[in-house]
Amino acid sequence: MALDTQRTVAELEELRQLTGDENGAQRVAWTDTWARAREWLRDKVAGTGATEEIDEAGNQWFTLPGDSDRALLIGGHIDSVPNGGWLDGCLNVMAGVEVLRRVAADGRAPLTVRLVNWADEEGARFGRSLFGSSAAAGSMTDQDELRRRHDAEGVALPDALAEHGVDLDRATEARSQLANAAAYLELHIEQGPVLESMNLPLGVVLGTFGVERHQITWKGQAAHAGSTPMDKRRDALAGAAKLALEIRPIAAQVGEGAVCTSGGVVCKPGIVTSVVETAEQLLDQRHLKAESLARLLALAKESSERFAAEEDVEVSWQRIWSIEPILFDEQLIELADASIREVSGSSHRLPSGPLHDAAEVARAGVPTVMLFVQSLRGLSHTKLEDTKKEHLEMSVQALDRLTAKALEAFS
Ligand SMILES: [Zn+2]
Numbered sequence: 001m002a003l004d005t006q007r008t009v010a011e012l013e014e015l016r017q018l019t020g021d022e023n024g025a026q027r028v029a030w031t032d033t034w035a036r037a038r039e040w041l042r043d044k045v046a047g048t049g050a051t052e053e054i055d056e057a058g059n060q061w062f063t064l065p066g067d068s069d070r071a072l073l074i075g076g077h078i079d080s081v082p083n084g085g086w087l088d089g090c091l092n093v094m095a096g097v098e099v100l101r102r103v104a105a106d107g108r109a110p111l112t113v114r115l116v117n118w119a120d121e122e123g124a125r126f127g128r129s130l131f132g133s134s135a136a137a138g139s140m141t142d143q144d145e146l147r148r149r150h151d152a153e154g155v156a157l158p159d160a161l162a163e164h165g166v167d168l169d170r171a172t173e174a175r176s177q178l179a180n181a182a183a184y185l186e187l188h189i190e191q192g193p194v195l196e197s198m199n200l201p202l203g204v205v206l207g208t209f210g211v212e213r214h215q216i217t218w219k220g221q222a223a224h225a226g227s228t229p230m231d232k233r234r235d236a237l238a239g240a241a242k243l244a245l246e247i248r249p250i251a252a253q254v255g256e257g258a259v260c261t262s263g264g265v266v267c268k269p270g271i272v273t274s275v276v277e278t279a280e281q282l283l284d285q286r287h288l289k290a291e292s293l294a295r296l297l298a299l300a301k302e303s304s305e306r307f308a309a310e311e312d313v314e315v316s317w318q319r320i321w322s323i324e325p326i327l328f329d330e331q332l333i334e335l336a337d338a339s340i341r342e343v344s345g346s347s348h349r350l351p352s353g354p355l356h357d358a359a360e361v362a363r364a365g366v367p368t369v370m371l372f373v374q375s376l377r378g379l380s381h382t383k384l385e386d387t388k389k390e391h392l393e394m395s396v397q398a399l400d401r402l403t404a405k406a407l408e409a410f411s
Contacts, residue, residue, distance in 0.1 A: 001390060002105070002316075003098060003099070003101075003102045003219055003396065003397065003400050004101075004104065004117055004363050005019060005098065005392075005393035005394075005397055006099065006393065007098060007395040008094050008095055008097075008098045008392065008393070009138050009143055009389055009392050009393060011044065011065075011092055011094050011097070011318065012086060012091065012108055012392070013092070014040075014079075015037060015040065015086075015088075015090055016086040017207060017242040018036065018037070018040060019033050019034075019036060019037050019040075019080075019384075021084065021189055022131075023083040023383060024080075024082075024084050024085060024086075024382065024383030024385075025080035025081075025083070025085060025086055025088075025090075025383075026080070026082060026083070026084075026175070027078055027079050027080040027084070027090075027122075028079060028080065028081070028082055028121065028124045028125050029079035029119060029120035029121075029124065029165070030125060030126075030160040030161060030164055031121065031125070032233060033160070033282045034078070035153050035164060036322040037078045037079075037090075038060055038078060038117065039118060039359065040242060040307055041060065041093065041097070042060075042191055044094075044097050045062045045097055045100065045115070045151075045312050046329040047101070048097075048099055048100045048101050048104040048279055049063070049064065049104055050064045050066065050104070050115070050397070051300075052299040053061050053135070054171075055132075055174040055176075055261055056117035056135070056166070056167070056170045056172070056173040056174045056176050057090055057131065057132045057135035057140075057166065057171040057172075057174035058120070058131075058132055058161065058164060058165070058166040058171075058172075058305070059092045059116055059117065059118050059119050059120070059132040059133075059135075059174060059177065060078070060116070060138060061114055061115070061116050061117075062090065062100065062114065062115040062116075063113075063114045063117060064070040064100060064103060064104055064109070064113045064114070064399055065108075065112050066108055066109040066110055066111045066112040066113060067086060067108060067109070067110050067111070067193060068112065068411060069180050070109060070111050070112065070113070070180050070182040070405065070410070070411075071110060071111060071112040071113065071180050071182060072109075072111045072113050072114070072115050072117060072182055072183055072185070072188070072407055072410060073115075073161055073178075073181050073183065073184040073185070073366070074092075074096040074099060074100075074114070074115050074116070074184075074399070074403065075092065075096070075115070075116045075117075075118060075133075075184060075357055075358070075362070076089055076090065076091070076092025076093035076094075076095075076096055076116075076117060076118070076186060076187070076188075076208055076357075077089035077090075077092070077093070077117060077118045077119075077120075077121035077122070077132075077144050077188050077238065077357060078090050078093050078117050078307055079119070079120055079121055079122050079124070080122060080124075081122050081124045081356075081381050082124060083382065083383060084122075084381055084382070084383075084384075085189075085259050085335070085379075085380055085381065085382060085383060085384070085385025085410065086383075086384070086385065086387070087189045087385055087386070087387055087392075087401055088188075088189060088191070088380050088381065088385060089121055089122070089187070089188075090228060091184055091187060091373070091387075091392065092187045092188055093115070095187050095395060095396040095399045096115040096187075096399070097115065098290060098396050098400070099113075099115075099399055099400045099403050100115055103403065103407075104379075107251050109407055110290045110408075110411030111182055112180070112402070113407070113408055115135075115192070116177075117151035117155065118130075118131075118132040118133045118136075118357045119131055119132030119166070120132055121133065121356075121357055122126070123254075125144075125151045126141075126149045126150075126157045126159070127149065127152055127245065128146060128149065128159070128357075129293075129355065130355065130357060130360050130409075131171075131321070133310075133315045133357035133360035133361060134360050135171040135174040135175070135244035136174040136175060136177050136178055136360070136361075136364070137171050137175075137178065137360040137361055138175050138178075138364055139360060139362055140171065140172055142364045143168065143169070143171075143172075146168060147160075147168060148303075151217060151348035157375070158207040160344065163253065163340060168362075172330050178361065178364055178366055181193065181284070181361070181366045181411075182366075182367075182410040183295070183332060183366065183367045183368070183406050183410050184330070184360040184362070184366050184367070184368040184369075185332075185358065185368075185370075185371075185399065185402055185403065185406060186356060186359040186369075186370045186371075187370070187371045187372070187373065187376075187395055187396075187398070187399045188205075188356060188370060188372060188373075189372070189373055189380060189385070189387055190203070190301060190350075190372040190373065190374060190375045190378070191353075191354055191378070191379075191380035191385075191391070192353060192374045192375070192378045193375075193376065194348075194380030195348065195350075195372060195373075195375070196253075196374050196375065196376065196377070196378060198348060200346060200347075200348050200395050201344045201373060201374050201388075201390075201395070202340045202343065202344050202347065202348075202371060202372065202373055202374070202391075202394060202395060202398055203340070203347060203348040203349065203371070203372045203390040204333055204337050204340060204347055204348050204349050204350075204354050204369065204370075204371060204372075205325050205328060205348065205349075205350060205351065205358075205369065205370035205372055206224070206288060206327065206328060206333065206351050207325055207327035207328045207351060207352070207359075207362070208288075208326045208350050208351070208352045208353075208354075208356060208359040209257075209259075209286035209287060209289055209325060209352065209353055209357075209370075210286065210287055210288070210289075210293045210322070210323060210324045210325035210326075211284065211285070211286050211293075211321070211322060211323050212283075212296070212319070212322050212335075213282075213283070213284050213285075213292060213298050213319070213320040213322060214282075214297075214317050214318060214319055214320060215265050215280060215282060215283075215284045215317075215318045215320055216240070216243065216282075216283055216304060216315060216316070216317055216318075217278065217279075217280050217281075217315070217316050217317075217318070218236035218237070218239040218240050218263055218278065218279040218280075218281065218308070218313050218314070218315050219236055219277070219278055219313055219314040219316075220234035220236035220238075220239075220275065220276060220277055220278075220279075220312070220313040220314075221233075221234040221273060221275065221277060222269055222274050222277035222310070223273060223274065223275040224274065224275075225272070225273045225275065226273070228275060229317045233309060235275050235276055236267070236276045236277055236278050236279040236310065236311075236312050236313050236314070236366055237265070237276035237279045238307075238309045238311045238313070239304065239307045239308055239313050239315060240262075240265045240281040240313075242280040242307040242310075242311075243262065243281065243283075243300065243303060243304050243307055244265070244281070245252075245301045246261040246307075247261075247262060247283070247285075247300060248260075250300055250303065251296070253299070254287065254290065254292050254295050254299070255292075256288070257287065257288060257350075258285075258286070258292060258296055259285070259286050259287075259353065260283065260284070260285045260286075260300070261283070261284045261285075262281060262282065263266065263282045263283075263284060264281070264282045264363075265279045265281045265282075266279070270278075271312070275348050275369050278388075282320075283284050283300065285297060285300065287325065288325050288327070288343065288351040289325060290325055291322055293325065294376045301317060301370040302332050304317070305375050323355070325371050326359040326362050326363055328358070328362060328368050328369045328370065329360070329362075329368055329369055331367065331409065332368065332369035332406065333349070333369055335369070335371075335405040335406060335409060336369045336371055336398075337349070338401075338405065339398045339399075339401035339402040339405060340371065340398050340403055342398075343398045343401060344394050344398070352370065352372070355384075356370065358370045367410075369402075371395065371398055371399060371402065373387055373390050373394070374387060374388070375380055375387055375393065375397035376388065
């Protein structure tokens with residue numbers, strides 16, 4: 001069977017009809033709709049002869065044996081956020097199905113080829129992203145914390161998993177699935193505006209951003225808005241406000257795609273008649289290079305000390321969360337670049353702001369790469385998410401070329 005890229009688009013439409021409504025995709029992990037999507041996927045793959053296996057973390061694997069036990073993995077996620085888009089996660093899965101069909105039709109491949117539909121990439125119901133892939137990658141270390149999680153209706157995470165045949169205590173046994181992995185490929189919509197702004201259908205992802213997330217607490221003195229002269233004030237918000245603007249030149253100075261966001265400031269007492277005593281500020285900083293990420297943070301801290309002195313307030317920093325940058329495999333980046341150029345003429349290399357299952361697999365030491373296809377208006381996680389049909393078809397073709405090249409390079 002030759003690659004039929006139109007079939008992928010038709011199947012994505014079919015999935016949208018089956019699991020979406022007027023507000024968008026509703027394939028939230030560990031729900032009936034999600035289970036229906038997985039059954040539908042099973043039927044789609046059946047014709048290839050690949051065997052299905054659900055691992056201990058609920059990941060759905062389809063395996064086509066090859067000459068070697070070593071496996072080329074293609075991954076995606078069929079789960080969505082509530083009111084999600086029609087492509088996030090499932091484009092990768094359905095493109096993978098089409099590639100499996102082509103590989104199966106060509107006869108036995110030099111490597112085993114496996115398609116994985118990761119369980120609960122989005123973490124929409126319990127707030128824990130990358131569930132299945134982190135279990136398989138061996139980076140799931142928060143079992144006790146997961147046990148205590150509940151959804152909005154008060155259902156405990158272990159109970160929701162059990163309804164779908166997954167025992168949280170055994171989830172990390174999914175680790176064995178990556179034992180024979182030779183390489184991992186993932187196609188995804190970009191979910192950002194870069195490729196569209198460059199008028200390019202496809203790009204190669206260099207890796208996922210490292211992230212530093214902090215809460216910065218500014219402490220001044222509450223004082224009456226009428227009786228306190230301007231030069232006698234210790235205004236906590238003034239420090240936060242200066243920093244919120246300073247992160248722009250800091251990001252520009254560090255460059256190479258650096259992004260910094262002050263996503264919120266909570267002021268106390270927070271009334272119109274008082275100078276702000278306490279300002280709690282949120283800061284998110286991201287970069288693809290560890291040194292540059294460290295520099296973004298150091299510059300922001302230095303600036304905050306300076307602003308605290310200028311405003312006669314105190315400042316303190318508390319880390320909320322951080323993750324190191326995860327770089328993809330150089331050889332696979334070259335192969336992905338070549339595949340894209342064959343399909344669309346020119347390629348572009350870009351980092352990924354969002355995390356993906358691919359980052360977990362790469363962290364586990366498996367050579368990994370991702371392809372991005374252009375997102376219209378850069379929108380995702382909304383029913384407005386869209387990609388031109390011809391670009392979707394090109395993305396299936398590029399994944400297929402990359403699969404063929406990787407099978408050759410890694411066998
Ligand atoms: Zn996704």
